[in-house]
Amino acid sequence: MKDRVKYKNIDKSYLDCVHCGKCLSGCPSYVANLNEFYSPRGRVRLILTDDADKLPLRAPKVSETMSSCLLCGRCVKICPNGVKIDKLIIDEKIRLNELTGHVFSIDKFALKALKNKRKVLLKSALEIGNIPIIEKLSRRYAPKPEGKSFISNKDLAFNAIFPINESLGKNVFKVGYFSGCVFNSIYPQISVDTIISLTQNGIDVFVPKTQGCCGLPFISSGDIKSFRELALNNVRAFKDKEIHYIVTSCASCAYSINKLYPLYFNANEDEYAEIKQFSEKLLNIWSFFKELEKKGVNIKSGELKKETEVVFHAPCHLSNMPEFKPASSNENLIGEAGFIADKINGLKLKPLNHNYCCGNGGMFNIRHYNLSKKITSRKFEEIKEASPQEVLTSCSGCMFSLKDQKGILEGSERLPVRHLISVYAQSLKELKE
Amino acid sequence: MMDKKLINEFEMLLGKDRVLSETEELLCYSYDATSKDFMPDVVVFPLDAEEISKIVKLCLKYNTPVVGRGSGSGFSGGSLPLKGGVVVSFTKMNRILELDEENMFVTVEPGIINADLKNYLSERGYFYPPDPASYEFSTIGGNVAECSGGPAAVKYGVTKDYVAELEVITGEGEIIHTGSKAVKNVSGYNLTELFSGSEGTLGLFSKITLKILSKPEANSLILVSFNDINNGFNAAISLLKLRNRPSMLEFMDKSSIESVKSYFKSDIIRIEGNFLFIIEADGSQAEVDKSIGEYEKILKEFSPVSLFSSSSTGEKKEIMEARKAISPSLRKYGDLKINNDIAVPINKIPTMLLFLEETSKLYNIPVINFGHFGDGNIHVNIMLDKKDIEMVKKGEKAKYDILKKTVELGGSLSGEHGIGLEKKEFMKLKYSDYYMNILKNIKKAFDPQNIINPGKIF
Numbered sequence: 001m002k003d004r005v006k007y008k009n010i011d012k013s014y015l016d017c018v019h020c021g022k023c024l025s026g027c028p029s030y031v032a033n034l035n036e037f038y039s040p041r042g043r044v045r046l047i048l049t050d051d052a053d054k055l056p057l058r059a060p061k062v063s064e065t066m067s068s069c070l071l072c073g074r075c076v077k078i079c080p081n082g083v084k085i086d087k088l089i090i091d092e093k094i095r096l097n098e099l100t101g102h103v104f105s106i107d108k109f110a111l112k113a114l115k116n117k118r119k120v121l122l123k124s125a126l127e128i129g130n131i132p133i134i135e136k137l138s139r140r141y142a143p144k145p146e147g148k149s150f151i152s153n154k155d156l157a158f159n160a161i162f163p164i165n166e167s168l169g170k171n172v173f174k175v176g177y178f179s180g181c182v183f184n185s186i187y188p189q190i191s192v193d194t195i196i197s198l199t200q201n202g203i204d205v206f207v208p209k210t211q212g213c214c215g216l217p218f219i220s221s222g223d224i225k226s227f228r229e230l231a232l233n234n235v236r237a238f239k240d241k242e243i244h245y246i247v248t249s250c251a252s253c254a255y256s257i258n259k260l261y262p263l264y265f266n267a268n269e270d271e272y273a274e275i276k277q278f279s280e281k282l283l284n285i286w287s288f289f290k291e292l293e294k295k296g297v298n299i300k301s302g303e304l305k306k307e308t309e310v311v312f313h314a315p316c317h318l319s320n321m322p323e324f325k326p327a328s329s330n331e332n333l334i335g336e337a338g339f340i341a342d343k344i345n346g347l348k349l350k351p352l353n354h355n356y357c358c359g360n361g362g363m364f365n366i367r368h369y370n371l372s373k374k375i376t377s378r379k380f381e382e383i384k385e386a387s388p389q390e391v392l393t394s395c396s397g398c399m400f401s402l403k404d405q406k407g408i409l410e411g412s413e414r415l416p417v418r419h420l421i422s423v424y425a426q427s428l429k430e431l432k433e
Numbered sequence: 434m435m436d437k438k439l440i441n442e443f444e445m446l447l448g449k450d451r452v453l454s455e456t457e458e459l460l461c462y463s464y465d466a467t468s469k470d471f472m473p474d475v476v477v478f479p480l481d482a483e484e485i486s487k488i489v490k491l492c493l494k495y496n497t498p499v500v501g502r503g504s505g506s507g508f509s510g511g512s513l514p515l516k517g518g519v520v521v522s523f524t525k526m527n528r529i530l531e532l533d534e535e536n537m538f539v540t541v542e543p544g545i546i547n548a549d550l551k552n553y554l555s556e557r558g559y560f561y562p563p564d565p566a567s568y569e570f571s572t573i574g575g576n577v578a579e580c581s582g583g584p585a586a587v588k589y590g591v592t593k594d595y596v597a598e599l600e601v602i603t604g605e606g607e608i609i610h611t612g613s614k615a616v617k618n619v620s621g622y623n624l625t626e627l628f629s630g631s632e633g634t635l636g637l638f639s640k641i642t643l644k645i646l647s648k649p650e651a652n653s654l655i656l657v658s659f660n661d662i663n664n665g666f667n668a669a670i671s672l673l674k675l676r677n678r679p680s681m682l683e684f685m686d687k688s689s690i691e692s693v694k695s696y697f698k699s700d701i702i703r704i705e706g707n708f709l710f711i712i713e714a715d716g717s718q719a720e721v722d723k724s725i726g727e728y729e730k731i732l733k734e735f736s737p738v739s740l741f742s743s744s745s746t747g748e749k750k751e752i753m754e755a756r757k758a759i760s761p762s763l764r765k766y767g768d769l770k771i772n773n774d775i776a777v778p779i780n781k782i783p784t785m786l787l788f789l790e791e792t793s794k795l796y797n798i799p800v801i802n803f804g805h806f807g808d809g810n811i812h813v814n815i816m817l818d819k820k821d822i823e824m825v826k827k828g829e830k831a832k833y834d835i836l837k838k839t840v841e842l843g844g845s846l847s848g849e850h851g852i853g854l855e856k857k858e859f860m861k862l863k864y865s866d867y868y869m870n871i872l873k874n875i876k877k878a879f880d881p882q883n884i885i886n887p888g889k890i891f
Contacts, residue, residue, distance in 0.1 A: 021506035025570040034524040042461030080761035
């Protein structure tokens with residue numbers, strides 16, 4: 001039994017699972033499959049059994065369900081017993097990766113290119129898998145995940161320029177901007193819009209060139225080594241700069257840095273203090289604006305020339321500050337992001353009834369494309385009920401999934417998908433005009 | 434071990450996608466919300482009555498047990514494959530087949546989640562009242578099999594009161610139709626009601642028609658606590674006598690209040706006292722306002738420690754979340770829970786609660802109680818440490834004492850969870866051999882080869 005999972009788990013919170021089933025209906029991968037092998041409770045049971053060595057389990061089969069977890073964290077929020085399901089699954093993925101990590105596959109090749117910031121290789125790795133003949137061949141020689149990858153989107157801008165700014169001005173508030181790989185390489189305009197929104201409010205923004213991917217695609221593939229390397233690289237990119245906060249407009253980067261960075265460095269390691277400080281300094285853009293408001297900074301209002309009805313898809317990884325209490329109807333609907341929505345005159349926010357997951361889940365979208373699209377379709381059902389003119393969000397992964405509307409919306413009908421910060425930047429510009 | 438040929442036949446019938454037979458997959462179907470587990474040999478996902486009939490006929494041919502499963506959230510082991518065999522998962526049969534607005538019925542497949550049905554109806558102005566604490570994830574099929582009830586039972590009754598028609602596949606693989614949408618129906622034995630609460634032992638459901646109501650326009654909650662149990666009891670009895678009786682009358686004892694205190698996040702909700710009630714009034718806005726005023730007036734006569742009423746959606750949600758979290762959050766009192774859902778006549782509740790307190794002291798183990806005051810249904814949770822063998826023995830003794838007392842007080846061994854595996858040895862406390870034989874003969878009539886969920890109830 002060569003492929004038997006043999007590494008031991010550190011987190012034992014699986015012992016607190018009472019298998020009540022509460023997590024089932026919240027889990028996007030369970031709801032799409034309606035098969036408990038793909039449920040949080042099922043995954044926890046597999047990890048528990050594996051850890052206790054009760055039954056011989058086969059790594060490839062266990063991988064199948066672990067890799068179809070989107071790490072959305074909905075089950076963690078639902079669980080009445082505080083089982084750390086996301087942490088347990090990541091730990092399991094790390095062990096599985098050590099067992100099967102040597103096998104070549106196109107998705108792993110793409111990750112390699114991403115880590116080394118080789119845009120051309122990343123682009124070709126993802127594109128090549130979509131050519132039918134190669135897809136057929138690759139299944140044999142270089143395993144590729146099912147279906148097409150998001151790269152079939154036409155609007156990706158691999159060649160666009162990312163705005164680096166390594167000198168700080170004389171404003172009182174100084175922040176670092178953490179772009180994440182997507183708003184750096186693929187949608188750099190969102191970075192531009194974020195920086196405009198900050199500078200227009202009198203904030204100096206430091207944008208280091210050496211920053212890279214937050215590491216989430218790596219740790220969610222079980223590659224803890226690359227995850228830690230990338231984390232340290234990012235810490236160093238912002239080191240010794242006199243900045244009050246580090247801001248990101250990507251909800252998944254914030255999840256990775258706020259939640260996972262401190263979990264995957266040990267308190268007795270030399271780098272731990274730096275990692276923890278970096279992690280605590282980083283805020284998602286909406287929490288940051290609320291923080292500024294608390295400090296008495298007046299956040300500018302903008303105006304859209306044309307009134308626009310929108311919905312805001314709240315990313316699973318977007319979290320409000322613990323002490324947040326909604327103070328307006330927009331904040332009631334979408335949390336802290338509602339504060340900026342309030343600042344955009346002419347923006348009409350419509351509610352989404354269920355706030356389903358978008359189906360992206362980072363590498364999940366690439367490894368289980370068909371399943372991912374099934375989850376996206378459900379998301380669009382509630383979007384269509386609200387019939388907005390645009391869909392807004394604030395996460396790189398969600399943008400990928402929501403923009404990929406082929407086969408979900410009828411014919412050539414398409415709904416524009418934008419980052420809320422881009423709409424805010426636009427409203428600041430249109431007010432001046 | 435199961436005959437490989439049977440698995441092949443299932444794959445021929447349903448396609449490989451709808452048959453699970455690998456260990457890793459089966460493991461995920463080996464448990465429910467009890468602390469027992471049994472591995473099935475195969476899990477199948479039918480899509481209609483014809484397929485279920487064929488599945489049962491194959492099981493007959495191979496003499497293999499067959500057990501239905503919804504979300505596997507039961508508390509009595511109803512969906513556990515005690516003797517291995519085939520688990521029939523209904524999760525892919527989750528459609529709403531018909532909304533009959535003239536007669537006010539909805540027909541569904543058994544795998545639909547209770548909350549999904551509630552939402553569907555609510556959007557159209559209708560209301561399906563039964564609300565087990567698991568309603569956000571348990572299936573209607575499971576609810577009917579266990580005759581689930583919840584807080585709404587005090588005003589609206591339990592699942593069986595809403596089941597009008599059933600399509601059932603018997604243990605011989607035959608498809609039968611029970612009941613009628615006609616309100617009056619005396620034509621032979623009432624099999625619909627027999628199947629409701631039959632714990633999946635008489636057949637497998639493929640279609641369920643439920644009675645629905647018009648949705649109440651509004652509701653409000655009162656949270657009230659007492660130090661003296663008798664005061665609380667007398668206050669509650671007075672509320673139940675009203676013509677506009679509460680649509681919910683839940684209680685928590687001191688230990689269950691403690692276990693969910695952290696779920697109350699608002700500053701306004703302050704919990705004091707030894708005995709807490711969550712009371713709801715529903716109806717038109719005017720009716721709700723009138724009822725809440727009336728309830729408050731009555732409650733104040735019994736010197737409550739705290740009284741708080743709310744019509745805000747956020748606060749109401751918070752209160753109900755806390756109520757639903759009690760059962761799973763008891764984990765901190767012990768890793769083994771003996772979960773009893775006894776029901777006694779309402780006027781016996783104080784006697785029973787007193788007895789529970791004494792039992793807890795006698796055996797020196799935590800016994801945590803909460804439940805549905807309005808229908809006498811008390812969730813008695815004996816919390817134990819799995820590894821402490823002495824303690825587990827004491828827990829079993831306590832369980833026996835409690836169930837015996839329940840029967841003495843004229844109560845029922847199970848209000849809504851069912852007997853299943855968890856309480857079958859206690860049936861003799863309540864019923865004679867002669868009575869039990871009648872039950873067994875009824876099962877035989879539907880399932881002569883004893884392949885449908887064998888080993889449950891008796």
